Amino acid sequence: MSTKRRTYKSYSPELKLEAVKRALAGESVKVIAHHFDITDPDYIYKWMNQYEMYGEVGLKRKIRNHPQLDKDAIIQELEMESAYSSLVRIFGNEIKRKREEVLIKVSDN
Template sequence: MAKPTKRLFSFEFKLDAVRRFQAGESKVALAKELQLSSPQLIEKWARQYRAEGEDGLRAKPKGRPKTNPEASTQPESEIQRLRRENERLRAEVAFLGKVQALRDEERP
């Protein structure tokens, strides 16, 4: 049994289908003619086209965006490091204060 694969449609294909749909052609007839799995695809493309224009029909890059390697190699400034450490220590003091308060409540 062959596994059905997901068809990928080119930008031009989608744009042509949307323009024909907007010109008044039936989405069912278009889906049959273009051999689409569902007429809802044309509706979806038309919504994307109305919301984002032609760029909405273009293929989006897959996966997580690449990070800038230079940004991670830049050393952290002394002030930034001290501020981060100060914030961590404040959180630690607040936590220990709450633990101490809970212990004091437990004692009769």
């Protein structure tokens, strides 16, 4: 019985994008897999689905085995982006008001 650990090969987002673009252009998935040394041509089909759903960003995201965890992560990211946008909106207006006050003081002198 072997105690060797299984190693997994990872692929860069750039390689995934190039493989997807070539597949969408009509090139054979097997040929693309062989050219890029991709161990399983089915990966390219998965990347194509991710690309169609999320665009290029989908090729950079790490997909989790549990779909609910992935959905929770997306929701958390969106909530953080919304909070950030709100802070920028609030403090952005405050900064504009301070700037106008300074300009008024300068013009009064």
